[in-house]
Amino acid sequence: MAxxxxxxxxxxxxxxxxxxxxxxxxxxxxxARLYGTARRAQMLxxxxxxxxxELIGARADEVSFTSSGTQAVHxxxxxxxxxxxxxxxxxxxxxxxxxxxxxxxxxxxxDGGEVEIVGVGRTGRVDAEAFAAAVARPGTALACxxxxxxxxxxxxxxxxxxEASREAGVPLLVDAAQSAGRLPVPGGWSVLxxxxxxxGGPAGVGVLAVRKGVRWRSPLPEDExxxxxxxxxENVPAIVAAAAALRARSAEAEAEGRRLAALTGRxxxxxxxxxxxVEVVGDPDLRLPHIVxxxxxxVEGEALLTELDKAGFAVSSGSSCTASTLxxxxxxxxxxxxxxxxxxVSLPRGVSEDDVDRFLAVLPGIVRRIRSSLGVR
Amino acid sequence: MWRRxxxxxxxxxxxxxxxxxxxxxxxxTVDALGRKCPIPIxxxxxxxxxxxxxxxxxxxxxxxxxxxxxxxxxxxxxHEHVASHELPQGGWSIHVRRNY
Numbered sequence: 001m002a003x004x005x006x007x008x009x010x011x012x013x014x015x016x017x018x019x020x021x022x023x024x025x026x027x028x029x030x031x032a033r034l035y036g037t038a039r040r041a042q043m044l045x046x047x048x049x050x051x052x053x054e055l056i057g058a059r060a061d062e063v064s065f066t067s068s069g070t071q072a073v074h075x076x077x078x079x080x081x082x083x084x085x086x087x088x089x090x091x092x093x094x095x096x097x098x099x100x101x102x103x104x105x106x107x108x109x110x111d112g113g114e115v116e117i118v119g120v121g122r123t124g125r126v127d128a129e130a131f132a133a134a135v136a137r138p139g140t141a142l143a144c145x146x147x148x149x150x151x152x153x154x155x156x157x158x159x160x161x162x163e164a165s166r167e168a169g170v171p172l173l174v175d176a177a178q179s180a181g182r183l184p185v186p187g188g189w190s191v192l193x194x195x196x197x198x199x200g201g202p203a204g205v206g207v208l209a210v211r212k213g214v215r216w217r218s219p220l221p222e223d224e225x226x227x228x229x230x231x232x233x234e235n236v237p238a239i240v241a242a243a244a245a246l247r248a249r250s251a252e253a254e255a256e257g258r259r260l261a262a263l264t265g266r267x268x269x270x271x272x273x274x275x276x277x278v279e280v281v282g283d284p285d286l287r288l289p290h291i292v293x294x295x296x297x298x299v300e301g302e303a304l305l306t307e308l309d310k311a312g313f314a315v316s317s318g319s320s321c322t323a324s325t326l327x328x329x330x331x332x333x334x335x336x337x338x339x340x341x342x343x344x345v346s347l348p349r350g351v352s353e354d355d356v357d358r359f360l361a362v363l364p365g366i367v368r369r370i371r372s373s374l375g376v377r
Numbered sequence: 378m379w380r381r382x383x384x385x386x387x388x389x390x391x392x393x394x395x396x397x398x399x400x401x402x403x404x405x406t407v408d409a410l411g412r413k414c415p416i417p418i419x420x421x422x423x424x425x426x427x428x429x430x431x432x433x434x435x436x437x438x439x440x441x442x443x444x445x446x447x448x449x450x451x452x453x454x455x456h457e458h459v460a461s462h463e464l465p466q467g468g469w470s471i472h473v474r475r476n477y
Contacts (some may be wrong), residue, residue, distance in 0.1 A: 119427045236451040279453055297453065298415050298422070320414065322444045328414075328442045338449045376419055 002355035005314045007291050007346035010096060015069055019244035020202060022284050023237035025136050031236060041236045045375030048243035052182045055246050056185045056192060058209045064226040065205055069177045069195025070100040072206035077104035077275050080142045083215035088139030089113040094126045095334035124154035124285040124335045132164030140170045147179040147186060150281030151318050151331040151344060153291030160187025171214050179288060181249035184255055190214045198247045200349060201242030204235055260347045261289035263356050267345060268292050274364045281337045290347045296367050298376040299341035307366040313359055318342045388470060403435035404428040414442035418450050425475050432457060432475055439468025444449055447471045
């Protein structure tokens with residue numbers, strides 16, 4: 001089986017596996033207690049925090065660990081809105097944010113707040129000027145922008161958004177889930193969120209960093225853990241493994257990123273040549289190294305995934321028939337590109353060139369068979 | 378989730394618009410109500426050549442994917458997406474002009 005779905009989750013990095021096994025023995029005790037084993041767990045936790053902080057460009061006391069990237073976003077969005085309630089009740093976010101951002105926005109709307117969604121162009125890139133104008137409107141409490149899109153790989157104009165937010169005096173939440181460990185974390189954020197399993201750490205660890213001076217109030221019941229930002233007992237072994245994976249991954253990022261970008265570049269170029277009526281979506285240049293997404297006309301996304309699975313390829317799709325809802329991906333809708341017959345290929349660290357070659361070899365026949373089964377000539 | 382305007386108009390940034398023409402009666406209606414994508418697109422592709430050049434085909438569809446996919450198909454195939462009108466019973470009548 002060729003695993004080409006790294007954007008859903010990256011296989012555990014070997015460095016994370018080693019760190020996890022060691023920390024299960026050394027870091028199981030309650031880091032909030034005062035005896036020896038507890039102090040050792042606390043030391044491991046704080047060392048992991050310092051390491052993650054350094055790699056994302058934060059201070060250690062700005063970083064909290066959550067139970068997932070989704071929880072980091074929920075707490076980041078709702079906590080900043082709560083802390084800024086007196087400044088205003090407007091939330092600005094791009095149309096292609098991760099569903100965790102948009103769902104937090106729905107909670108805010110139900111609570112009487114206002115949400116302004118900023119659209120994207122055909123490549124999925126946010127219009128920086130429209131974003132700046134939305135942020136500058138009075139009463140804006142928080143703006144949210146991802147570093148890069150999780151479905152099509154397009155990089156977002158985070159630096160422009162950070163500058164506009166700074167000028168307007170509005171905090172900017174940057175969701176770095178898809179790029180952390182692969183590309184340097186851009187500066188200029190007020191709140192940063194990320195997810196360890198996307199960079200090769202274990203599942204169950206998210207990162208929430210809140211810049212010193214940004215007003216933040218927990219939307220959840222009071223709890224002592226993680227500087228009162230995140231409720232519940234920390235999973236110290238998983239956090240230690242997450243930090244080890246981020247360190248290892250960041251050290252490899254440049255060389256591996258170049259290699260993966262060349263492979264996704266080849267898929268971008270070859271698929272439209274090998275398969276008729278295909279649209280490759282996302283920005284051809286301003287993109288993540290490991291993601292490439294395309295849509296095949298007259299093909300059902302689910303059939304495509306099933307056939308690729310049978311041929312030994314794990315990929316994902318934003319087509320409606322493959323989602324838990326009956327709606328197609330909100331990202332593809334916002335871009336105005338084909339939503340059916342959609343395939344996202346995302347390459348994990350160390351993927352072999354051979355897997356990419358075989359994918360390109362089997363795809364044309366699979367698409368042809370599905371089309372002919374639907375009566376398309 | 379990202380939502381469309383309730384009036385069903387596409388509010389995304391579009392290419393510069395052609396000068397407004399009076400609303401046109403479709404030369405052909407393709408009824409794809411109840412059909413899931415990509416079937417509505419396949420039906421449109423099969424039948425668009427049945428109307429004269431420059432005439433309009435109306436695709437009736439209620440799969441949410443069709444709202445995005447019919448205009449995207451027009452762009453890929455160099456036909457013109459004229460407009461999408463919401464239907465009272467749900468779904469849309471999506472008007473496409475045959476360009477070649």
